[in-house]
Amino acid sequence: MNNFIWYNPTRILFGRGTHNEVGRETAAYSRRILLLYGGESLKAAGTYGAITKSLTVAGVEYRELGGVRPNPRLSLVRQGILLCRREGLDFVLAAGGGSVIDTAKAIAAGVLYPGNVWDFYHTEKRPERVLPTGVVLTIPAAGSESSDGSVITREEENEKKSFCSPLLYPKFAILNPELCYTLPKRQIAAGSADILAHVMERYFSPNGNTELSDRLCEAAMKTIIHNAPLALADPGRYEVWAELMWAGNVAHNGLLGKGREEDWASHNIEHELSALYDIAHGAGLAIVFPAWMKAVSRRNPARFAQFAERVFGIEAEDKREDELAALGISCLDNFFRRLGLFTTLTEAGIDDSQFLRMAGRAVAGGSLGSMEKLDQTAVMEILELAR
Ligand code: NZQ
Numbered sequence: 001m002n003n004f005i006w007y008n009p010t011r012i013l014f015g016r017g018t019h020n021e022v023g024r025e026t027a028a029y030s031r032r033i034l035l036l037y038g039g040e041s042l043k044a045a046g047t048y049g050a051i052t053k054s055l056t057v058a059g060v061e062y063r064e065l066g067g068v069r070p071n072p073r074l075s076l077v078r079q080g081i082l083l084c085r086r087e088g089l090d091f092v093l094a095a096g097g098g099s100v101i102d103t104a105k106a107i108a109a110g111v112l113y114p115g116n117v118w119d120f121y122h123t124e125k126r127p128e129r130v131l132p133t134g135v136v137l138t139i140p141a142a143g144s145e146s147s148d149g150s151v152i153t154r155e156e157e158n159e160k161k162s163f164c165s166p167l168l169y170p171k172f173a174i175l176n177p178e179l180c181y182t183l184p185k186r187q188i189a190a191g192s193a194d195i196l197a198h199v200m201e202r203y204f205s206p207n208g209n210t211e212l213s214d215r216l217c218e219a220a221m222k223t224i225i226h227n228a229p230l231a232l233a234d235p236g237r238y239e240v241w242a243e244l245m246w247a248g249n250v251a252h253n254g255l256l257g258k259g260r261e262e263d264w265a266s267h268n269i270e271h272e273l274s275a276l277y278d279i280a281h282g283a284g285l286a287i288v289f290p291a292w293m294k295a296v297s298r299r300n301p302a303r304f305a306q307f308a309e310r311v312f313g314i315e316a317e318d319k320r321e322d323e324l325a326a327l328g329i330s331c332l333d334n335f336f337r338r339l340g341l342f343t344t345l346t347e348a349g350i351d352d353s354q355f356l357r358m359a360g361r362a363v364a365g366g367s368l369g370s371m372e373k374l375d376q377t378a379v380m381e382i383l384e385l386a387r
């Protein structure tokens with residue numbers, strides 16, 4: 001097990017009715033805030049009304065900014081920064097999913113920075129101060145509610161980039177599974193794929209001797225694989241959403257990767273897909289992940305064989321490691337298909353015309369991954385396998 005630091009300061013409020021606590025939680029930091037959200041879903045579900053009532057009762061004044069889109073854009077971040085400066089707002093409350101939360105983090109980092117907020121995303125520069133943020137989560141998926149990262153798309157170049165800083169952890173995140181009942185099927189499927197991918201990016205590691213981390217990951221993966229189809233079949237079951245929402249948080253709050261190197265190659269490749277084709281992040285991962293596994297398991301079958309046995313319950317009997325690995329990958333592919341997701345680029349309507357460009361951009365900051373270092377040629381090969 002490698003040395004590590006474990007730090008996650010986000011306070012989690014989990015359970016029924018907890019979004020009504022948002023006013024009290026927010027008032028501990030500010031009485032004058034920006035309330036940020038996405039499209040129509042928040043108001044249609046009645047969550048907007050409950051949040052604004054709770055803020056008002058707690059004596060918190062808010063200005064609001066809606067319109068955050070999936071694969072959130074830099075232009076709205078800039079609008080939010082100007083609004084906070086003009087109105088003297090010193091806290092950003094995100095009500096939504098990863099796109100809203102990542103926009104809130106970007107605004108929070110940009111308000112106190114005299115330069116261009118995009119600097120944080122495309123250079124090594126990091127903020128020295130940020131506004132505090134809070135979250136009311138409405139979709140278990142990105143895990144941004146207690147992560148230190150933000151992912152934003154600069155629309156001029158269709159460039160999707162991220163940065164991490166310990167200052168980006170939200171102060172609190174409210175996780176009420178009841179808020180998930182209104183999720184459309186395609187978002188349930190994409191969100192579940194993203195959660196599973198966050199565990200897998202930590203599970204597929206070149207290091208050994210991390211039994212506890214392995215088994216925590218396996219428990220999380222089995223929970224997701226069991227509950228995601230149940231949520232799709234009946235989106236009104238509290239206990240099912242409770243498992244998925246907690247899994248989504250645990251998958252990306254940092255704990256599951258402790259003691260070993262993680263491997264984020266699939267995420268990096270996917271970001272190129274959603275940057276160019278604007279597909280949902282989780283839907284892109286369902287295409288990239290099996291292809292990445294096929295490529296990398298050829299030279300590292302042992303961990304993929306363990307995945308097949310322990311996560312999908314495949315009997316080892318007298319099978320070779322590479323045979324087990326292939327069976328595990330095929331089970332994962334089938335799982336994504338059961339959720340209604342595509343697992344090839346062709347099905348998603350994506351041809352090979354941009355493969356070279358995507359592979360080049362994916363490795364622009366250096367090779368990807370830790371199980372295997374991927375250069376541009378290796379990324380091209382994975383895109384071919386995903387075809
Ligand atoms: O815009 P509205 O109308 O609110 O609809 C949203 C949106 O269309 C809808 N939705 C959310 N909650 C709902 C709901 N519809 C009905 N009922 C509800 N309760 O869901 C759609 C997708 O929302 P979005 O926020 O885009 O989803 P997600 O949470 O999957 O976030 C994806 C973004 O997060 C980034 C991704 O790259 C992507 O841009 N990620 C951020 C990470 C981080 N900061 O740590 C890590 C992740 O790996 C990921 O890269």
Ligand code: ZN
Binds near residue numbers: 198
């Ligand atoms: Zn993700």
